[in-house]
Amino acid sequence: MPRLVLLLLSCIVFPAAAAQMSGRVFEDRDGDGGRDPREPGVAGVKMSNGRDIVVTDSGGRYRIPVRDGDTVFAIKPPDHAFAVRSNGLPAFWRHHVPRGSLKPRHGGIAKTRATGKFNVALTRQARSAAELDVLVFADSQPKTALQAGYFERDIIESVLADRPGVPAADLGLTLGDVVEDDLSLYPQMIRATARLRTPWLYVPGNHDIDFDVPDDAASTLTFRNTFGPDTYAWEEPGTAFVVLDDVIYLPGQKPAYVGGIGDDQFAFLERYLATLPDTHRVVLAVHIPLFDAPGAGETFRRADRLRLFDLLARFRQPLVLSGHSHTQRHVFHGADSGWTGAEPLHEYNVGAACGGYWSGVPDERGIPDARMADGTPNGYARVAFAPQAYRMHWVATGMPDAQRAMLLSAPKVLRRGAYPAFGVHANVYMGMDDTRVEYRIDDGAWTPMRRLEAPDPALTALNVLDDLSATLRSFDRSVTADVSHHLWRGTLPTDLASGEHRIEVRAFTRWDGEVRAVTGYRLDDAPPSAAP
Structure with missing residues (x-):
């Protein structure tokens, strides 16, 4: 992190009257998830409430203001790993909802305790900067428990067969539409994906929202209760991943959503990206593509796209990973879409894990053909990040060699x-x-x-x-x-x-x-x- 930015972030002073969350980021040497007096704090770790960013001091301590409904999270430093929750998800966040959230059909966020203490456990991560192996799923999207079983048998079993006996990758991403509207299927999907023994990050999609809430601000309550923040960052050597909720819920309208980015998210992006040098690679993980769907009008708000492009333009080789379309496509943004970077901005619109919504004639395994509307077989992607370049590969599951x-x-x-x-x-x-x-x-x-x-x-x-x-x-x-x-x-x-x-x-x-x-x-x- 640039030294001046680190100094400024460390010196931010917030009004004393504001509610705060505080705690310590520490090195969990015994791996029990709790801090004992002999375990040192970790300095220089970025913490956020989804808008602001502070940095832990020399003892790993931090404090940050919170509003009701905030989620406070740590941004994983590249040389450490987070502890793991009981369900296999990384433990890096805590909600601040002292009065409880709205109660949509699928639960929302339960009332949290009033005290604002949140410690984060880290362990040393011996990872080479030579190459980072990332698994990318998009639109797993089961409607039923049966289809969630298709996902496990078709996608997860394929990955396990490819990498038997070892963690499947260094990092995994699901680019939204984890399920199709039935959010009660989340635990089944998490259990299946946890079999890969890989830190996994989830992006909310338009089928992951609570439709029985009054506005966009409440639309990811159940998603956040399950997966944590809907917009956050994660750092690996030389590469920063930014997970971004780009679904703007429009209750009562048709369609009931549009692609875009909110003001709090832009506040987070502006402050977080300012901590990174120009030479850093930034990978943006979203659900709705930044390009407009053919013949569908403005499917991503143009003003938001231009503002986002302005933030990304200074970085070397930024990359966008998106889902949603249930097709596969590579788009290179240029001046015609408002991109001003030195090289075209590559957006990989990743094919769907569920393909064509788990449709079609079943194969000998009983799993539907599921090819997408552009003829691409369903499957998943692997992206390998090296210091100067990256490589991508599509794995068509269930297809002959x-x-x-x-x-x-x-x-x-x-x-x-x-x-x-x-x-x-x-x-x-x-x-x-x-x-x-x-x-x-x-x-x-x-x-x-x-x-x-x-x-x-x-x-x-x-x-x-x-x-x-x-x-x-x-x-x-x-x-x-x-x-x-x-x-x-x-x-x-x-x-x-x-x-x-x-x-x-x-x-x-x-x-x-x-x-x-x-x-x-x-x-x-x-x-x-x-x-x-």
């Missing part, structure tokens, strides 16, 4: 000599506008494929099968195919010999390097009598 990076769609048979109007499509899940995708037939020359924005043919085919079926093919039919932003097409030749032909596609992705997939088609000779 041949379809883990892309899915090919092609006709099974064409008439030999027919006009070449039919093609092979490649849905490259991590593809971007500039991704090079090529195909070849048999052992022929590699030919560029043309990028297009269109519905994925494989999902379109599932939609047709659902339409044509006289009986229900699944509990919920597959979602309707919508435009994919990572789809390529190549025309299939029909002037080759009769018989089977091999189609091979290769894509040169930014982080996975060259990935390949194979399919085929057959050319048949039609008898002359069949000609019109």
Whole structure:
């Protein structure tokens, strides 16, 4: 932290009449979560009430003003780890609700004791700055306990199989819509995710709010009671993660929310980001994307986006991770969206863990197909942060190895000599506008494929099968195919010999390097009598 900022934060004086929370951040050497006299305080730890920031003194002591309804939290320093609560979540926050909150259907926040003492236990964390491995889930979104079970069997079991016997990652994020409106499912989701033995941070989504409250300020009461603050920061070596509630609840309106950031959140952001040097990497974790959904008007308030961009513009290689869309897309913000940084701002709109809302025909495990509207299979992302760069990888759960990076769609048979109007499509899940995708037939020359924005043919085919079926093919039919932003097409030749032909596609992705997939088609000779 810049020395001048540290000095100023340490010297903040608050009115004596204001309610305060105070305590000590200490090194928990015996790991019991409680402080004994031999355990030293930890200096320089940032504490916040969601607006202000103070820093612990040489003995680990702090005090900070609180208002009814505040949540006081510690910002994890990069060289320490928090103690763990009984449910597996990190212990770094305490509510200040001495009169209790409103009582929405799912509980809200219970009355807290009047005394304002809150100690934070830390343990030393031996973590290299060379690379940070982060798991990213978006929109797990079960409606029922059965679907929460799908999440555990499909997503959590996939991660455990990938990293057996060890913590699954250095850090985990869920980018909102932890559940779909039934907040009583939170404990089941927490238990499942805790199996990964990874510190896990949760972002509130539009399906995580209390809809039976009068305003946005109360809309995350049950979320906060379960997960802690809805806006906070977490530091790892060289990287600061900012978890931000960007759902503005609009009771009585349609839609009942819009993307945006409130005044208290901006106060926190301005004060927190001022403590970081320009060279620090800032990763913003939100639910609603910062870009507007196509054809839906202003889905994120433009004034808030511009104000946020102004705060982020000075940092090296900032990154935005968002969810909500149930599609997967990479957006690079520039001048057209108000970004003024030296390089475009990368926003990775992460695909949904539930895919298309746990819909579609079940596989042999009994788990729905669940592909998203852009044809991306459901799954999760891994992001590896190194000092000078980062890498991203999408894990398509439940898919065979041949379809883990892309899915090919092609006709099974064409008439030999027919006009070449039919093609092979490649849905490259991590593809971007500039991704090079090529195909070849048999052992022929590699030919560029043309990028297009269109519905994925494989999902379109599932939609047709659902339409044509006289009986229900699944509990919920597959979602309707919508435009994919990572789809390529190549025309299939029909002037080759009769018989089977091999189609091979290769894509040169930014982080996975060259990935390949194979399919085929057959050319048949039609008898002359069949000609019109």
